[in-house]
Amino acid sequence: MNRRTISKEKFIENVELHPMRQQEDTDIAIVGGGICGLATALALHRSEELRCLKRSVLIETLVQELPASISYFGCQVVTIKSDPLTAFPILHFRDGNSIKAKFVIGCDGANSVVSKFLGLKPAQYLSSCSILGFTNYPHGHGLESESIRMRRGSISVGRIPVDDKVVYWFVGRKWTPQDSDISKDPEMIRESALESTGNFPEEVVEMIRKCDIGSLILTRLKYHAPWDILFGRFTTGTVTVAGDAMHLWAPFLGQGASAAIEDAIVLARCLAQHLTRNKVQAPLQTYVKQRRMRLVKLSTQTYLTGMLLEPSSVIVHYLCLMLLMVFFHDMLGHTRYNCGPL
Ligand SMILES: Cc1cc2nc3c(=O)[nH]c(=O)nc-3n(C[C@H](O)[C@H](O)[C@H](O)COP(=O)(O)OP(=O)(O)OC[C@H]3O[C@@H](n4cnc5c(N)ncnc54)[C@H](O)[C@@H]3O)c2cc1C
Numbered sequence: 001m002n003r004r005t006i007s008k009e010k011f012i013e014n015v016e017l018h019p020m021r022q023q024e025d026t027d028i029a030i031v032g033g034g035i036c037g038l039a040t041a042l043a044l045h046r047s048e049e050l051r052c053l054k055r056s057v058l059i060e061t062l063v064q065e066l067p068a069s070i071s072y073f074g075c076q077v078v079t080i081k082s083d084p085l086t087a088f089p090i091l092h093f094r095d096g097n098s099i100k101a102k103f104v105i106g107c108d109g110a111n112s113v114v115s116k117f118l119g120l121k122p123a124q125y126l127s128s129c130s131i132l133g134f135t136n137y138p139h140g141h142g143l144e145s146e147s148i149r150m151r152r153g154s155i156s157v158g159r160i161p162v163d164d165k166v167v168y169w170f171v172g173r174k175w176t177p178q179d180s181d182i183s184k185d186p187e188m189i190r191e192s193a194l195e196s197t198g199n200f201p202e203e204v205v206e207m208i209r210k211c212d213i214g215s216l217i218l219t220r221l222k223y224h225a226p227w228d229i230l231f232g233r234f235t236t237g238t239v240t241v242a243g244d245a246m247h248l249w250a251p252f253l254g255q256g257a258s259a260a261i262e263d264a265i266v267l268a269r270c271l272a273q274h275l276t277r278n279k280v281q282a283p284l285q286t287y288v289k290q291r292r293m294r295l296v297k298l299s300t301q302t303y304l305t306g307m308l309l310e311p312s313s314v315i316v317h318y319l320c321l322m323l324l325m326v327f328f329h330d331m332l333g334h335t336r337y338n339c340g341p342l
Contacts, residue, residue: 029091029101031077031114036243036260037107038062041070043268047342054162055257080104080117082237089239104239105267110222112245120232120241123222123248127310129175130251131193134215135167135207143167150204155196156309157204169207171196172309175220183218190216221250226300229292235284242267247295249302255334259298262339266290269342294337301328
């Protein structure tokens with residue numbers, strides 16, 4: 001991508017290195033160009049909500065909406081240090097260059113450099129993985145527009161139509177050491193999904209067989225425990241995190257990207273409100289305060305749901321079920337949350 005001019009916010013993405021001047025200054029540096037980084041960059045400029053089912057469409061839409069005033073750097077942040085004089089953060093890049101920023105927002109995903117700087121605990125692995133894919137039915141799939149989930153033993157399958165012709169689906173199963181190799185080869189991913197779903201209805205097997213091979217992903221599931229989110233120190237000085245860098249959970253509720261967009265809206269609102277009063281640290285503390293309990297609730301519901309799918313004793317499963325029924329009896333209550341306007 002090309003670098004755009006004008007520089008109040010800088011937007012840093014982990015792609016090929018790009019020549020830069022040594023130690024430029026900026027007001028806000030956003031590390032990461034996924035859903036959260038793009039939504040944060042956009043929220044700092046706009047006041048609209050965006051929702052979309054297909055990740056690639058959402059990313060493209062966000063990229064198209066970014067104003068030209070946002071500078072873009074295609075380079076990887078390797079470390080963050082505090083300036084000994086001003087205490088403002090300095091981002092160091094893989095090519096040796098650096099940027100000094102008043103604020104750094106880490107939207108750099110599951111292996112976040114910014115969350116390491118904040119001393120947050122790394123995400124833990126679940127024993128399961130997900131295979132995701134899309135299947136295109138040129139003459140229409142004829143399915144109802146609803147999300148369906150099925151389970152046979154330890155294997156789960158879900159599907160939801162994207163439109164009249166395209167269906168998004170996933171297969172959840174136990175992770176095995178061979179999956180590191182399988183995940184690199186789409187044909188092997190399809191074979192593995194077919195092997196796992198042999199005793200599911202024929203239409204499911206057919207959907208996987210006819211999938212768009214280029215869309216297949218096999219990923220091991222990782223999560224931040226609810227107590228890490230409850231006690232995590234999400235801001236130090238003028239550095240904070242958002243999206244998966246702040247809260248990673250398994251996709252059982254399908255809320256990771258939605259929560260990342262909420263982070264972006266709340267963060268932009270807090271920064272806009274407080275910067276006009278020229279306070280530097282307060283906006284990030286307010287942002288963390290406003291987000292924490294929402295994230296704890298989402299991660300707890302996801303954690304308990306995940307525990308039901310993990311191999312464990314009957315007592316643990318029963319306890320998780322009871323907790324879900326008591327605290328999350330409205331299973332879709334989380335979808336009606338309103339994070340407020342920009
Ligand atoms: C199997 C699966 C299914 C899911 N299903 C759903 C769903 O149905 N609904 C939903 O809402 N969510 C879902 N999610 C979650 C969703 O995909 C994530 O929550 C979302 O993508 C997080 O966005 P993000 O921008 O925080 O992180 P990412 O999408 O990981 O983006 C991080 C960006 O930062 C960049 N980066 C990383 N390190 C650096 C660095 N050092 N320097 C510069 N750039 C860097 C990366 O290149 C990347 O572009 C699912 C996740 C999985 C794994």
